[in-house]
Amino acid sequence: MPELPEVETVRRGLLSLIVGRSVKAVEHDTPKSFPNATADVERFLIGAKISDVRRRAKVLMIDLSTDYTLVIHLKMTGQMVFVAQPSDTSSLRFGAGHPNESLVGNLPDRSTRVTVTFEDGSHLYFNDQRKFGWVRLLPTLEVPNIDFMQKVGPEPLDADFTAEQFAERFKRRARTSIKAALLDQTVVAGVGNIYADESLWGAKIHPQRLVGNITPSEFVLLYAELRSVMNTAIEKGGSTDKNYVNAEGKRGSYLTFARVFRREGKPCPRCGTTIVKFKAAGRGTHICPHCQILSP
DNA sequence: CACTTGACCTGTCCGC
DNA sequence: TGCGGACAGGTCAAGT
Numbered sequence: 001m002p003e004l005p006e007v008e009t010v011r012r013g014l015l016s017l018i019v020g021r022s023v024k025a026v027e028h029d030t031p032k033s034f035p036n037a038t039a040d041v042e043r044f045l046i047g048a049k050i051s052d053v054r055r056r057a058k059v060l061m062i063d064l065s066t067d068y069t070l071v072i073h074l075k076m077t078g079q080m081v082f083v084a085q086p087s088d089t090s091s092l093r094f095g096a097g098h099p100n101e102s103l104v105g106n107l108p109d110r111s112t113r114v115t116v117t118f119e120d121g122s123h124l125y126f127n128d129q130r131k132f133g134w135v136r137l138l139p140t141l142e143v144p145n146i147d148f149m150q151k152v153g154p155e156p157l158d159a160d161f162t163a164e165q166f167a168e169r170f171k172r173r174a175r176t177s178i179k180a181a182l183l184d185q186t187v188v189a190g191v192g193n194i195y196a197d198e199s200l201w202g203a204k205i206h207p208q209r210l211v212g213n214i215t216p217s218e219f220v221l222l223y224a225e226l227r228s229v230m231n232t233a234i235e236k237g238g239s240t241d242k243n244y245v246n247a248e249g250k251r252g253s254y255l256t257f258a259r260v261f262r263r264e265g266k267p268c269p270r271c272g273t274t275i276v277k278f279k280a281a282g283r284g285t286h287i288c289p290h291c292q293i294l295s296p
Numbered sequence: 297c298a299c300t301t302g303a304c305c306t307g308t309c310c311g312c
Numbered sequence: 313t314g315c316g317g318a319c320a321g322g323t324c325a326a327g328t
């Protein structure tokens with residue numbers, strides 16, 4: 001579930017919560033979660049001070065004073081949660097469904113894969129129910145060289161990323177569906193299932209339309225909708241369906257504003273037609289069958 | 297090579 | 313109530 005807006009929300013939270021703190025200890029459950037050698041951890045992580053928190057696509061990067069970086073992918077159910085005190089339950093006072101509702105109880109819990117303890121006694125927890133996510137410790141200079149960074153497409157929210165560049169990126173996937181192409185991280189970075197559906201609805205494009213049949217003006221519309229939807233989602237603190245929480249363990253509220261995602265059976269906000277859900281590009285897909293038609 | 301499907305996991309929900 | 317199976321979706325490996 002963490003897509004670009006969710007990872008960006010976590011990044012902003014961590015930036016104000018952990019920069020300047022020094023790492024005292026690190027624990028992890030399985031090598032899959034944190035595959036680094038103990039010697040590297042001892043040498044480049046323990047005692048290091050957090051200097052910056054960055055993001056590229058859906059990948060989070062925590063820079064250390066040792067010129068090493070913690071590279072983190074949350075995949076589907078990953079969370080990065082900072083807790084000032086182990087017994088801090090102040091965030092639990094909000095009711096269920098409230099935008100500030102905490103979705104995490106006392107940490108660590110059974111989903112906790114990595115625990116970072118800082119010198120001042122505060123903690124950073126990497127929780128990941130389904131164990132798809134990972135944390136790796138790499139030299140900062142080597143991060144751009146890992147496979148994912150070499151292949152990933154441009155950042156859709158970059159100020160100098162134009163609609164023309166956006167359309168150009170899709171030419172390599174002309175024979176596939178527009179939804180599959182949107183989800184392809186090598187075309188454009190950071191788009192996942194939620195914002196693919198939301199932006200296609202905004203641009204009135206059926207997800208199964210072939211890329212090669214999308215007109216230039218439709219690409220301009222899709223570009224604008226994608227950026228608009230993602231910016232709105234960042235403002236709302238991201239989308240929380242089940243697991244996603246920000247750096248303080250709190251949910252995001254974008255889904256209360258979603259137009260089609262998880263709204264099957266409800267009316268399209270534009271025309272009132274009932275929204276339907278089906279499978280496209282291997283994913284649950286939501287459309288308005290009146291606004292988004294397959295053949296013109 | 298271009299593209300699609302399955303695997304990786306666990307918790308939740310649905311139907312019997 | 314219990315139980316099996318479908319489902320959730322980011323990415324990579326394997327298959328068509």
